[in-house]
Amino acid sequence: xxxxxxxxxxLSVRSGTGFSLSLSFFLLMIIFAPLAIGPDDLLLKKIAPGxxxxxxxxxxxxxxxxxxxxxxxxxxxxALIIAPIPxxxxxxxxxxxxxxxxxxxxxxxxxxxxxxxxFDFNSLLWIFLSLLVGTPGLSMIGVFGASLTIGLKKGGxxxxxxxxxxYTPTLIFGSQTIMRAVDGLEVTSTFLLMAGITxxxxxxxxxxxxxxxxxxxx
Amino acid sequence: MSFWKFSNPNNFMTLSEKILxxxxxxxxxxxxxxxxWGFFLTPEDYQQGNSVxxxxxxxxxxxxxxxxxxxxxxxxxxxxIRRHHxxxxxxxxxxxxxxxxxxxxxxxxxxxxxQMWGTYWAWDPxxxxxFLLLMFYIGYQTLWSAVEKPDSAAELTSILCVVGTVFAVLxxxxxxxxxxxxxxxxxxxxxxxxxxxxxxxxxxxxxxxxFILLFLTLVILRTRTEILKRKxxxxxxxxxx
Numbered sequence: 518x519x520x521x522x523x524x525x526x527x528l529s530v531r532s533g534t535g536f537s538l539s540l541s542f543f544l545l546m547i548i549f550a551p552l553a554i555g556p557d558d559l560l561l562k563k564i565a566p567g568x569x570x571x572x573x574x575x576x577x578x579x580x581x582x583x584x585x586x587x588x589x590x591x592x593x594x595x596a597l598i599i600a601p602i603p604x605x606x607x608x609x610x611x612x613x614x615x616x617x618x619x620x621x622x623x624x625x626x627x628x629x630x631x632x633x634x635x636f637d638f639n640s641l642l643w644i645f646l647s648l649l650v651g652t653p654g655l656s657m658i659g660v661f662g663a664s665l666t667i668g669l670k671k672g673g674x675x676x677x678x679x680x681x682x683x684y685t686p687t688l689i690f691g692s693q694t695i696m697r698a699v700d701g702l703e704v705t706s707t708f709l710l711m712a713g714i715t716x717x718x719x720x721x722x723x724x725x726x727x728x729x730x731x732x733x734x735x
Numbered sequence: 736m737s738f739w740k741f742s743n744p745n746n747f748m749t750l751s752e753k754i755l756x757x758x759x760x761x762x763x764x765x766x767x768x769x770x771x772w773g774f775f776l777t778p779e780d781y782q783q784g785n786s787v788x789x790x791x792x793x794x795x796x797x798x799x800x801x802x803x804x805x806x807x808x809x810x811x812x813x814x815x816i817r818r819h820h821x822x823x824x825x826x827x828x829x830x831x832x833x834x835x836x837x838x839x840x841x842x843x844x845x846x847x848x849x850q851m852w853g854t855y856w857a858w859d860p861x862x863x864x865x866f867l868l869l870m871f872y873i874g875y876q877t878l879w880s881a882v883e884k885p886d887s888a889a890e891l892t893s894i895l896c897v898v899g900t901v902f903a904v905l906x907x908x909x910x911x912x913x914x915x916x917x918x919x920x921x922x923x924x925x926x927x928x929x930x931x932x933x934x935x936x937x938x939x940x941x942x943x944x945x946f947i948l949l950f951l952t953l954v955i956l957r958t959r960t961e962i963l964k965r966k967x968x969x970x971x972x973x974x975x976x
Contacts, residue, residue: 661898665878665894666878666881675877675878675881678870678877679874679877679878680874682867682871682899683898683899685867685902685905685906685910686906686909689909689912689913690909693912710909725894725898728890728894729891732887732894735886735887
């Protein structure tokens, strides 16, 4: 398992994209939102939680495509299917590798962005925590979507169109957590709901994804 | 031999050929009665005038929009468990009907909303959930079109439908949490007092029955088409060898 983890991370780092790509996209979204909406500071501070979460969501989603693609193309995916470790574990570890190169980085950088918006420490803490706990769920759901679209050459937006509706609960509860922290309200309810969804997804989706991978490869 | 004998495509085609005329005629009769009664023979609402009559299109289409997803869910589960192709094709056939009904519900709702609330749209839970439902449908339909091999397509779309249902339910609660809505509470329910005056409720029930029959007619028709398409596909495939 560790070897798969190391392999996936190394592959994405060595491909020249990996570590920096999701983060760069996140930062692009962060600057494009104010560009699109106008420099009204009060308004921007109000929508910052939503912008942070949307940017995290998109930077996760748009980097999921390749998860199975390169393995599918060179045949190593079939090798992984018949390998002695269960495919569910393989998928889980691939998800973890993806999260390390996207969601984790976004969660670490987001509080620094929050500083730009003059958020207080409590808000910054909850920005970090909500993204830290929410993005693994996003990665997992994204990997499930990727398992449905392995080898399809329709490319581009097929995966986002399939998967974005699945992001709704995590997005709502995640951004609500940050908004409540900013307003000084209690955050445990929304945070736990979001954490619950992440936990549910990580526990169950590998099984659905396994079925989909096997169906895609038949 | 049980109900499952209709999983045989030929049995299904024979049966559907027999009942299709009956069902389509019933659909036409019920819908015409319901809609004519509702639009022309009911009095004006004292508050909303004639515009409330769009309810005869709005409520039934919304009903079908939601229930089509459940039909797809059950068919998908049957495919996953028993691998009946007819089942997968029923799900495939139902999806565009669901999309259309959702769009009709949204548009008629917008027209009604403009009259009643002065706005075409509001981000309240029920409307937002409906929009989201439309996206689930579109995703499902897109996957069917994107996958080439019919068996893989059936498998992948069934998985998408089942997992999607879980998320649709979760989203419903999340969206409820996200906003406290302005859409009126259920006007038709089994235990609460009815909010709609009786003059409206009878034609409404007839319209709902009409839409259900319409759904059945369309699903049967479309499934038959899908089965025929599949047969042609197989024949062409064999010819090519």
